[in-house]
Amino acid sequence: MNPDTSLLGIRGFLIDAPEFGRLRHWSDGALVIDAGRIAEVGDYASLSRRPREQPVRWCHSPRSAVFPGLIDLHSHIPQYPAVARGSSELLPWLRQHIFPLEREFSGAKGRREATAFFSELARNGTTTAMLYTAVYEDSCEAAFHAAVESGLRVIMGKMMMDVGSYGQLQPTKIASISLHESDRLCAKWHGAGDGLIDYAFSPRFAVACSERLMCQAGEMAAKYGAYIQTHLAENIEEIEKVRNQFPNACDYTDVYEKCGLLTERTVLGHCLHLSEREVAAIAAAGASVAHCPTANLFLRSGILPLEKMRAAGLRIGLGSDVAAGPELNMWQVMRSAIESQKARSFYEKEALIPTPGAALHMATQGGAEALGKGAVIGSFEVGKEADLTVMDYAALLPYRQSAKPVNDLSAEDLTSLCIHRGGPHAVLETFVRGRSVFRAPEPELF
16 A cells, blocks of 8 residues: 555644734634645645645644644643642642652553553643653653653653652662663653653752752753753742752752753743842743743742743743643643733732733743744744644534634634633644644544
């Protein structure tokens, strides 16, 4: 049988956000995908009539809304079963609900849950995710195998912690073993999956890490050109513990600076309670921020001063931060990003309330830029890799108004509908490099 040499065409209401706050759209648009990349973008009427040497296999319709694939910059695979559990703040919540769950995330369980987790990501329209596993090498290894099989774009690493760890070894042994295992995992998986898989050295946060562990993690990441991910200034009690644990550091961020963890390939989760010096230091290092508004609200951690971060020139994307965040649905993370700033505006007049276009940017092109992948994914540019989320916008309208004419809805209307009412129930198909990684089942006929 001859291989299929046709091009793939996606038809729908195309919407992207190449700049913060600016939506771009084609109301009856089309993308033509060749070898996993966007080869053409424009109006369907024009592209469908264009002569080509290869035929185009068209799918979807003007009743679909097509967005760049959603990017989740911060989440934890082992924690997903604990979503929406507990009512305490960060540190007691970790001790009561999370560490016991992560302690059980070993080999077979890790493979089983990771496979299900990646399926959930694709079902939610997420095409790229930056993830933590547990402290165990075997379950992280299993998660990488599952990531490759999923076809998603994944940046991931073994959780590193040697202070108050939930492991069974003494702290000096934990550090040595964690570093050795992380080095071995990175050597095997960084750049795997035809470049869809990357490794992230993952010291949990300064409270759970020795200076030695963090310094050597930074050195290893530099050796491989790998990513670094950690948490920073999420919670007031956490900040106080860091101050006591590292008395020679001038602030929390200084701990990471001294250990070589602030780089252009570093993604810092939360960053809620930072001084001007710390924000400037992060910006100078070229590190990025994973803004996790659903998690910040669930654990009463605080609200990100978004306007200060943007004024400093920081790259900012969004993270679900499961399980502190209650779901993997990035549309709801966007909604929370908007509504938390609205709440802040009641008492801080300078609060920057994101528009739907700004929220979509942080979940797509902004997230891509935070990962250093802004030239590869995040918007509908010819030559970029075709990571897409296709939504059934009739599923977002009251009473499923499938007869509503498409020209009655603007790009901002559709984006707002997705942000406030979107989720896996409305995802028709998810593509990574032009390959379908999730397709909604056809409705049953009775």
